[in-house]
Amino acid sequence: MQLTVRVKPGSRKGPLVEEEADGLIVFVRERAAEGAANKGVERALAAHFGVAPSRVRIVRGHTSRTKRVEIDE
Template sequence: MVTTAREQRIQRNGFYHDRVPEFTITVRAKPGASRPRIGGAHGEPPELIVAVRETAASGRANAAIETAIATEFGIPPSMVDIRAGHAGRQKTVALYVPDGAAAQATLDRLLASGDD
């Protein structure tokens, strides 16, 4: 059986793709920010704002965004996967979380925490 790189990462972290629910969020990326932060909403429906110091060159900002989201949601970075918008500011991000209700509560808190 051939597995994808994402499935291999999930298996290495003790989670299995078929047992862990996928939680999808929309993110508004701000690469090259002077101050890294995560929180606040942009647009309607609301997109979670994630500002990182890394520039968009060579995917460094995407990796930093995945790490920042993982830290806030309390999961390993390998459990965060940018599904769409790799080259744009608007991104669709999948999180593999054991508790969807807790993830929704975290997202709601982060969306409400911004000053934008």
């Protein structure tokens, strides 16, 4: 399954996944430096969907706050 998520790096709320009308918002504590926030997004989405973190992969938007993510179930 592929979905588009909006990421809020450096958030005190994180790690948290909220469902909004226009998609998912992922709050992570990690800053957007050296891929730390991307790893946090993968872990947060894996926990939200109940899959292993290795089954979550960012397909597009590695340097953007809007990302396209693929989850293997």
